[in-house]
Amino acid sequence: MTMEFNRRGFLGAAAGGAALAAAPAFAREMVAAGFPAVAALMRRYVAENKVPGAVFGVVRPGRFRPQWTLVGQDAFENGRPVTPDTLWRIYSMTKPIIGMMVMQLITEGRMRLDQPISEIAPEFAAMTVAIDPAASLASRPAKTPITVRHLLTHTAGLAYVINGNGPVE
Numbered sequence: 192m193t194m195e196f197n198r199r200g201f202l203g204a205a206a207g208g209a210a211l212a213a214a215p216a217f218a219r220e221m222v223a224a225g226f227p228a229v230a231a232l233m234r235r236y237v238a239e240n241k242v243p244g245a246v247f248g249v250v251r252p253g254r255f256r257p258q259w260t261l262v263g264q265d266a267f268e269n270g271r272p273v274t275p276d277t278l279w280r281i282y283s284m285t286k287p288i289i290g291m292m293v294m295q296l297i298t299e300g301r302m303r304l305d306q307p308i309s310e311i312a313p314e315f316a317a318m319t320v321a322i323d324p325a326a327s328l329a330s331r332p333a334k335t336p337i338t339v340r341h342l343l344t345h346t347a348g349l350a351y352v353i354n355g356n357g358p359v360e
Contacts, residue, residue, distance in 0.1 A: 230260050237263040244273040290343055297339075304343075307336035320348060325357040 226247065233245040244263030251258070264270030265277045296302040302311075309316040315337055319330035333348075341347035350359050 226260070230262075233260065233262045240267065243267045243270050244277070246273060246277075293339060293343060302339060304340045305338050307338055308342060309336055311339075321359065324350070324359050328358050 226249070229247050233247060236242045236245060242263070243266050245261070247260040248257035250256070259275070261273050263273060265273055265279070293302065297304055307315075318333040318337060320333050322329045322331055337347045337349075
């Protein structure tokens with residue numbers, strides 16, 4: 192069986208119930224008839240303003256094009272009706288994908304969970320730690336190297352620029 196994949200379709204599927212894309216009106220009832228509970232959930236989420244719009248796509252065995260159910264628009268305010276090409280901000284969806292990839296490499300013995308990332312990316316060999324990030328950019332050498340485990344658990348000490356208003360930001 193051959194299936195067609197594209198970036199937008201993948202991202203729409205990966206978005207789950209949080210942010211979903213859409214499809215042509217003629218396809219709405221085909222899937223809704225086969226999955227009425229999913230269609231009802233989508234309508235409820237849009238009605239409750241949990242999401243501005245939603246899509247559910249199914250590729251049936253032996254077929255190559257998805258059948259779509261769609262509800263809503265692409266934004267809460269001033270939105271447009273969703274289409275198969277609607278782009279959604281799904282943020283952080285790379286995290287589970289990268290996590291799975293890293294765990295596969297660990298299973299294959301090509302990477303270790305407690306491996307210093309400087310063995311993979313030498314630029315991280317001489318890491319420093321901010322002494323008082325809210326007040327200055329002054330730093331000291333890190334006591335331990337950043338490991339793959341630190342990156343996967345978000346305990347590496349790397350800052351998000353959007354989280355504060357000190358000198359780092």
